[in-house]
Amino acid sequence: MKDRIGTETYFTPKQAAGYFNLSLSTIKNYIYAGRLKTLITPGGHHRISKSELLTMLEGGNDAPENSGRDGHLIKLCCNALLNTFKLLGNPGNYFLIHARSVSKISGAISKAMGLTKKEIEETAMTGLVHDIGHIGIERRVILKEGTLTPQEYELIKSHPVIGYEVINSIDQIKDIAGAVRQHHERIDGSGYPAGLSGNNIHKAARIISIAEAYDSMVSEHSYKRPVSKEAAIAELMHNRGGQFDAEIVEVFVKMNP
Numbered sequence: 700m701k702d703r704i705g706t707e708t709y710f711t712p713k714q715a716a717g718y719f720n721l722s723l724s725t726i727k728n729y730i731y732a733g734r735l736k737t738l739i740t741p742g743g744h745h746r747i748s749k750s751e752l753l754t755m756l757e758g759g760n761d762a763p764e765n766s767g768r769d770g771h772l773i774k775l776c777c778n779a780l781l782n783t784f785k786l787l788g789n790p791g792n793y794f795l796i797h798a799r800s801v802s803k804i805s806g807a808i809s810k811a812m813g814l815t816k817k818e819i820e821e822t823a824m825t826g827l828v829h830d831i832g833h834i835g836i837e838r839r840v841i842l843k844e845g846t847l848t849p850q851e852y853e854l855i856k857s858h859p860v861i862g863y864e865v866i867n868s869i870d871q872i873k874d875i876a877g878a879v880r881q882h883h884e885r886i887d888g889s890g891y892p893a894g895l896s897g898n899n900i901h902k903a904a905r906i907i908s909i910a911e912a913y914d915s916m917v918s919e920h921s922y923k924r925p926v927s928k929e930a931a932i933a934e935l936m937h938n939r940g941g942q943f944d945a946e947i948v949e950v951f952v953k954m955n956p
C-alpha cells in the first residue's frame with residue numbers, strides 16, 4: 700500500500716511502477732541490482748520512497764564516457780537536455796529510461812562492429828539525445844493517451860528535425876546533429892524526414908534505429924504490451940534490408956544469441 704512517513708511517500712513496487720510509468724520487472728531489477736534502496740517492512744516486503752526513485756531516475760552521469768578535451772562539458776550538455784523531459788511529468792520518465800537504454804544498446808552495437816572509440820562514444824551520445832525533439836511538440840499531443848489524428852502524427856514526426864535544430868545549436872555536440880535528424884530514416888527510403896536510403900543515412904542513425912526499435916518493443920508502454928526479446932529480434936530480422944540495415948541487424952542478432 701501507499702504510505703506516508705513524515706514528509707516522505709512510499710510505494711509498493713507495483714504502485715511505483717504505475718506512478719512512474721515503468722514495468723514492474725524494471726522496478727524489481729533496480730531493487731535486486733542494488734540500484735534502488737528500499738524500506739523493508741517487518742513482513743519482509745519492499746517499500747520504495749518517491750524521492751529515492753526520483754533520484755535514481757534523474758541520475759547524474761547519463762552521458763557516455765568521452766575521452767576528448769571537452770568530455771566533461773559534453774556530459775553536462777547531454778544531461779541538461781535529458782532533464783528537459785521532466786517538463787512532461789510522469790511520461791517524461793519513459794523518455795529518460797528509453798534514452799539511456801538506446802544509448803547503451805547503440806554503444807554495444809558500435810563496439811561489436813569494431814568502430815573507433817570516437818565513433819562508439821558519438822553513437823552512444825546520439826542514442827542518449829535522439830528523442831530530444833519531443834520537447835518542442837505540443838504537450839497535448841505528447842501526452843495524449845488515445846489514437847493520434849493524422850495531423851497529430853505529423854507533429855510527432857517532426858521531432859527529428861526539432862532535435863536536429865536543438866543539437867545543432869550547441870557547439871560541443873553539434874557533430875551528432877545530423878544523426879539525430881536521420882534516426883527515423885529507413886534503408887529502403889520510406890522513412891522520414893528526408894526519405895534517405897542506404898548508406899546515405901548516417902551510420903550512427905542506422906544503428907540507433909535498430910536500438911530504438913528493439914527497446915520500444917521489449918519495454919513497457921502505456922499503449923501496448925511488451926513483446927519477448929525473441930519476438931523483437933524476429934521483427935528486426937523480418938525488416939532487415941527494408942526498414943533496417945541488414946548487416947547491422949546481423950551484428951545485433953549475434954550479440955543476442
